[in-house]
Amino acid sequence: MNISNVTVRFGSFTAVNSVSLEVPAGCVTGLVGESGSGKSTLARAVAGLTPYQGTISGGERGRVQMVFQDPYSSLNPRMSIGDAIAEGTRVPRAQRPTEVAQLLELVSLPSSYAGKYPRELSGGQRQRVAIARALAAHPDVLIADEITSALDVSVQGSVLNLIRDLRTELGLTMLFISHNLAVVRYVCDAVAVMRHGRLLESGPVEDVITAPRHEYTRTLLDAIPRLAHA
Structure with a gap:
């Protein structure tokens, strides 16, 4: 760039x-x-x-994707972790659960976290989710x-x-x-x-x-x- x-x-x-x-x-x-x-x-x-x-x-x-400073305000509290990451993916809907699981594993989080909500995660875990969401778009x-x-x-x-x-x-x-x-x-x-x-x-x-x-x-x-x- x-x-x-x-x-x-x-x-x-x-x-x-x-x-x-x-x-x-x-x-x-x-x-x-x-x-x-x-x-x-x-x-x-x-x-x-x-x-x-x-x-x-x-x-x-x-x-171009951006990960912001505050992991507490960068995620929608009403949206599950899986849905938040899936928003940025470019794959067909049927493939999104698999894509989300792979992205979570990429940032060293269990794939089971897809069903959790931001309030259930620590700050460090939320920031990992924010990174996974940014990577979902293959920037x-x-x-x-x-x-x-x-x-x-x-x-x-x-x-x-x-x-x-x-x-x-x-x-x-x-x-x-x-x-x-x-x-x-x-x-x-x-x-x-x-x-x-x-x-x-x-x-x-x-x-x-x-x-x-x-x-x-x-x-x-x-x-x-x-x-x-x-």
Whole structure:
């Protein structure tokens, strides 16, 4: 996917200012920055949820799926897990139960969970369901927007491990949004750093972390001593 000179404005406020970024096929590209940097707004533009100026190519609308930060609000409480996942599938109705079971197993949940409701699941389990629902559409690009920040620390690692496994198994192309460079380093192949709506630098994740070119990136690294001296 290629993002070229994308700008997002809300009235007189420019949330994303002429950002260009390549998201290579089969790779996980991290988008990192503090709250208000414009990273989530850019993600919503890529997903077709926010109007923008510029060009986004390589991921047709409907072929870009997004997993949101809050697993408690992203699922319909009145809809069973199986029905929620089946909404996104492209297979005939008769094949949907089998497809749903396979998707649940893909995110390490029992197929029997298809009959459960969101209130019966933990936060980590709900986020796994949200990932399965996004994968049901066989997206060209999967966007993960701060998908662990609302979860207990005890389950964050298991969800990140799932993302790594899915990348390997499915060859996913992913835009992974986080404020945490340690998380980005663990999950991503490349990283782009945003601040105040602008892209400051980008490149292979190890290159950016070991030899940051911008002072702001160094500030983010200094906030994580283990990374700064790795």
